[in-house]
Amino acid sequence: MAGLEVKNISKTFHIQARPTEGVLSHVISAIEGRGNTWELRVLNDISFSCKPGEVFGIIGSNGCGKSTLLRIIAGIYRQDKGIVHAPGRVVYLSGFNIGLQNKLTMRENIYLVGSIMGLRKREVHRYFDDIVRFSGLKDFLDTKIYQFSSGMVARLGFSSIISFVNHKKPDVVLLDEVLGAGGDAEFKREALAKMEEFMRSGAAVIMVSHDMKPIQKYCSRVILLRDGKIAAEGRPEEVIEEYEGTAA
Amino acid sequence: MKDILRLSFSLAKTSFKLRNEGSYLGIMWYLLGPLALFFIILFVKGAAFPGTSAPSYPIYLLIGITGFNFFRQSITTSIQAINMNAGFIRSINNISLETFVLATILESVFSHIFEIALVAAFMIYFGVPVLGILLYPLSFLVFFPFILGAGFFCAAVGVYTTDLDNIWMIASQLLFFVTPVFYTIEPGTMLHTVNLFNPVFYFVSISRSLLIDRTFPPLWMFGVILGMGALACFVGIKIFEAKKRELAEKV
Known part of the structure; x- marks a missing residue:
């Protein structure tokens, strides 16, 4: 079965500079020729692929577009340009407390x-x-x-x-800063074992994390996103070194 | 479609249950609002115009209040349907956004069922033959497409402008007084002409004909409300579908 393919994805957000301003301020801004939105290009021509059974990592500093990229692959956000070919079922996981209601048993x-x-x-x-x-x-x-x-x-x-x-039984799994769970040390261990079992199930797994340990441990390839572009691509240790070198 | 309906039902049921969870009166709170308004209007009308009411006026009034309340609640919650579920929308990729709009409308339907049970109880109390209540689903079904279309429209627009909440708050107050909820209107008057463009007017008029008079309303009334419903569905669902993929980025 073919894996996940991401080709030339670009995405720009139109950020409202002063979202709370009223009609009068909008009119004044328009008369003065000042726009009240600005464009933020989050992703610029991103391409990569991930085979079934492979764990692929995405790293980068806050706001570099990691979660946006996963949401585009998941179909939550719409890309401006490019194609996502994700065969079969795609699951996006950004937390484990989704939908829980305090007042229910x-x-x-x-x-x-x-x-x-x-x-x-x-x-x-x-x-x-x-x-x-x-x-x-x-x-x-x-x-x-x-x-x-x-x-x-x-x-x-x-x-x-x-x-x-x-x-x-997903074919593509997108893990957005989720690996393991909270709880005590014993449960964390059991949860991590469960996640490892899940990652070995044959799905193409894309992992986004700020924690470099799981990226190094589980991923076979990694990309580093910087200013909306792929700044580095390759084996985990090389890309992590590049990331930590520039971050320092 | 079946999956959307199943999840909408499940979310509506949970939300309906949770809204008054832990309160002493529980689901009674759904009825106390319309009931309080009913008694206030009945009292004020009785005090200001003694002896002018028809014997079935309390039922006439209660049908007006509950019908209008269903309309107001459905639209009010639809406006927030997407914004209120921003967390879900941005973190789950297998839920269609239509689910959240349908869930809010269904929740209003659930509370309306309790209101209709209240109408039935009052019909018995005031000696109005209660069998007429069996015809109520007909009036509800012809009005529902309008609610659905308007709900989808408001859910999409509500994401782009928070003003819609306030606009609707004022507009619904105005509409409450324009609609013959607590008074009657005669054909040929200006108010009647205005109401010919008001979908809630048809809803409450058809309901009253079926429940109180036990007569079938003129067919043109069904035609107009169904036409309004078809138009609302066409515009509302088309706009929602066109904007659907953008909404997750806006909430």
Whole structure:
């Protein structure tokens, strides 16, 4: 099966300089010939590919366009130019607490997150016991989660999302600053093992992270984004050295 | 489409449940607003114009209030449908944006079902034959396309301008007084002519004919409200679809 291909992607945002100003200020700006928006080119002619089973890294400083690029691949944002060829199912993950509602019980939250992730009730039911077992929160099934500690919420979120994403058997996985989970040291270890298993499932994985350790450990190739362009591309250690060299 | 409807239903159910979660009166809060308005108008009208009301006036009034309330609530929540779900929209790629608009409209439908149950209870109390309530879905179904189209339009425009919230707040107040919610209007008057362009007028008029008079309203009324609904759907959904891919970047 063909992997993910990103060809010549460009994206410009029109930033409102003074978003709170009213009609009168707009009129005055127009009369004076001052525009109230400016263009920010976030991505400029970005191309790369990722084979099935490969883990590909994207690094760069804040605001360099990493998340924008992932959102374009996921179909959340629209590119101005270029083509994304993402065969099969694409899953974008930017956190594990998506959809959790404080005033619902753990049981209700599992079903809610399942439906948000596109599963039917009977499909959620199939994974229910595994989610509860992995989270280690069996005794709190009918407790509203505002009474949970942040670690417990992290356990619930991770266990639910990872099971539902696994169910979807994605062909492309986009990990936006997510690797592992919160919770105590033991759960973190288990969660990381689960993520590693997930990354070995044969999908093309794109990983964005500010933490260079997982980039070095899991990625076979990495690109460095700077000023909307690919500033470096190659093996993790080379690209990371380039990034840290310029950052310093 | 089936997936969109399923998730919309699930989100609407959760939101409906959560809105008054933990409060002592729970879902009763959905009814207390229209009920309070009902009693206030009934009291003021009784005090200002004693003896002028028809025997079925309380039901006439309650149908007007609940019908208008459904319309107002659907549009108010639709305006915020996309903005309120910005977190979801930017972090999940498998949800269609239509889901959030449908979910907010469905939530209004859920609370409207409780309002209609209240109307039925009052019909029994005031001696109006309650069987007429079985015809209510007909009036609801002919009005629903308008709500749907207007909801999609407002959801898309609401992302681009926060002014829409305030504009709607004033416009809905104006519309409340223009619509014959608590008074009657005679054909040939200026107010009647104005109301011929008001979709809520058709909704409450058809509902009252079916529930109180148990007569079938003139067919042209169905034609006009369905025509308005078709136009609203065409414009609203077309604009929403055209702007859909931009909305995630704007919220």
